[in-house]
Amino acid sequence: MFDLIVIGGGPAGYVAAERAGHAGLKVLLFEKRSLGGVCLNEGCIPSKALLNSAKIYEKAIHGSDYGVEIEGARIDHAKVMKRKAKVVDMLVGGVGAKMKKHKVTVVKEVATIVERNADGFVVEAAGENYVAKQLLIATGSVPVVPGIPGLKESVEAGYTLTNREILDLMEVPDKLTVIGGGVIGLEMASYYVAAGSDVTVIEMLDHIAGQTDTEIGLILKKSLEKKGIKFMLESKVTAVNNGAVTYEKAGEVVTLEGDKVLLSIGRRAFTESLGLDKIGVETVRGTVPTDALGRTNISGVYAAGDVNGKSMLAHTAYREAEVCVNTILNKKDYMRYNAIPGVIYTYPEVASVGETEATATQKGFDIKTVQLPMIYSGRYVAETEKGEGIVKIVVDAKYDRIIGVHMIGSYVSEMIYGAGLMIETELRIDDIKELVFPHPTVSEVIREALFEL
Numbered sequence: 001m002f003d004l005i006v007i008g009g010g011p012a013g014y015v016a017a018e019r020a021g022h023a024g025l026k027v028l029l030f031e032k033r034s035l036g037g038v039c040l041n042e043g044c045i046p047s048k049a050l051l052n053s054a055k056i057y058e059k060a061i062h063g064s065d066y067g068v069e070i071e072g073a074r075i076d077h078a079k080v081m082k083r084k085a086k087v088v089d090m091l092v093g094g095v096g097a098k099m100k101k102h103k104v105t106v107v108k109e110v111a112t113i114v115e116r117n118a119d120g121f122v123v124e125a126a127g128e129n130y131v132a133k134q135l136l137i138a139t140g141s142v143p144v145v146p147g148i149p150g151l152k153e154s155v156e157a158g159y160t161l162t163n164r165e166i167l168d169l170m171e172v173p174d175k176l177t178v179i180g181g182g183v184i185g186l187e188m189a190s191y192y193v194a195a196g197s198d199v200t201v202i203e204m205l206d207h208i209a210g211q212t213d214t215e216i217g218l219i220l221k222k223s224l225e226k227k228g229i230k231f232m233l234e235s236k237v238t239a240v241n242n243g244a245v246t247y248e249k250a251g252e253v254v255t256l257e258g259d260k261v262l263l264s265i266g267r268r269a270f271t272e273s274l275g276l277d278k279i280g281v282e283t284v285r286g287t288v289p290t291d292a293l294g295r296t297n298i299s300g301v302y303a304a305g306d307v308n309g310k311s312m313l314a315h316t317a318y319r320e321a322e323v324c325v326n327t328i329l330n331k332k333d334y335m336r337y338n339a340i341p342g343v344i345y346t347y348p349e350v351a352s353v354g355e356t357e358a359t360a361t362q363k364g365f366d367i368k369t370v371q372l373p374m375i376y377s378g379r380y381v382a383e384t385e386k387g388e389g390i391v392k393i394v395v396d397a398k399y400d401r402i403i404g405v406h407m408i409g410s411y412v413s414e415m416i417y418g419a420g421l422m423i424e425t426e427l428r429i430d431d432i433k434e435l436v437f438p439h440p441t442v443s444e445v446i447r448e449a450l451f452e453l
């Protein structure tokens with residue numbers, strides 16, 4: 001008999017197990033594939049390992065701009081993949097060690113919910129039943145595969161890849177077509193163009209990078225185009241035939257021949273065959289709705305991470321997991337979504353938190369915005385030739401506090417948590433002006449921008 005059964009060993013599941021184990025609960029964690037889930041095995045971490053190599057390559061080929069002459073720089077894809085595997089192994093091993101440290105029982109099997117009886121929730125795996133008083137659903141998400149003619153066959157034949165296969169691809173395709181210009185598509189396009197692929201991104205919308213601030217999205221597009229990525233916007237894919245992708249753009253039908261296709265049009269919550277119906281847990285289009293405390297409609301059943309369909313980011317999953325555990329422990333906590341950072345780890349990086357001008361206006365905020373080029377930062381200028389970075393700040397004019405920060409440039413992924421902190425703690429503009437930022441850093445541009453308001 002366990003206090004808590006966690007189904008799914010990704011960021012939501014392993015963090016919940018770790019925190020609950022640390023608090024003294026008897027915890028059982030089920031994972032059917034590999035601890036660390038999508039994030040560690042086929043998402044955040046392997047993609048960042050690849051992108052780091054692309055960044056080093058970019059710096060090398062532009063070394064001359066900085067007085068460093070490097071000849072013959074090229075990506076050795078096999079080595080990059082080997083290093084990626086080492087990084088993943090190390091981190092997955094680290095999660096296993098944490099489970100041991102916090103006395104979490106790990107069962108590497110598919111878990112299925114059987115029933116709720118007088119003892120608690122019964123979960124079956126590999127023919128054995130396990131019981132716990134509380135249950136946390138952390139089964140994550142899988143790629144969306146739409147019903148485009150030929151797509152399923154192309155996936156089965158190994159021409160169309162999802163994030164899982166592209167992060168394990170041992171050969172660089174000569175021609176790669178990316179369906180979907182969102183975060184995953186842009187990150188993978190960035191690596192493969194650096195590795196030598198001829199990359200085309202097909203996007204249905206008139207812009208890339210989803211909800212990203214419009215201007216920042218345009219700067220990013222321009223900068224990725226300079227690296228050789230081609231974009232087909234307002235283009236709808238209508239058929240896939242092995243590696244060939246047919247799309248319609250302004251009434252014209254075009255077929256793009258290629259070696260591999262990356263499908264990156266989004267992800268959906270994964271709850272199939274889990275048995276949620278056996279205990280009456282409500283699902284909406286496959287997601288498990290939760291309240292701000294991580295509770296589902298059934299008392300004692302919680303859900304965290306991609307499966308609730310709210311944010312689909314690893315750091316959101318961590319925090320939701322903590323909220324669920326605190327709720328179980330009767331500790332006051334709740335989930336807030338207004339200051340969750342989002343990053344695109346391309347080169348240059350994009351980082352955002354809070355409202356964009358568009359969402360703030362939609363929500364009825366009376367806003368002021370300010371924008372500065374990154375060249376206001378001495379460090380940025382010292383380190384960046386031909387940089388087009390900007391910071392844009394959205395301010396709630398009524399209370400004179402920041403409600404959104406959007407950046408493109410260097411180090412922004414590491415700076416954005418500071419902006420999140422300002423939003424979360426509701427600092428007023430005058431409070432932030434009193435803070436001392438280290439000099440010279442790119443972060444100074446945030447503070448500097450506030451004096452332009």
Ligand SMILES: Cc1cc2nc3c(=O)[nH]c(=O)nc-3n(C[C@H](O)[C@H](O)[C@H](O)COP(=O)(O)OP(=O)(O)OC[C@H]3O[C@@H](n4cnc5c(N)ncnc54)[C@H](O)[C@@H]3O)c2cc1C
Pocket residue numbers: 007008009010011012013030031032033034036037038039040042043044045047109110111112138139140141163184270274304305306307312313314315316317345
């Ligand atoms: C290419 C890519 C790059 C990404 N990059 C980033 C990034 O840079 N930053 C970021 O924040 N997010 C990123 N994400 C998103 C991030 O990976 C997810 O938000 C995160 O993994 C969600 O965590 P989770 O625990 O909810 O689910 P998952 O990581 O999906 O884990 C769920 C786990 O549950 C297991 N499981 C499911 N059903 C069962 C069952 N019945 N029994 C046993 N086990 C089961 C699965 O095997 C899986 O391991 C990226 C995603 C992709 C695809």
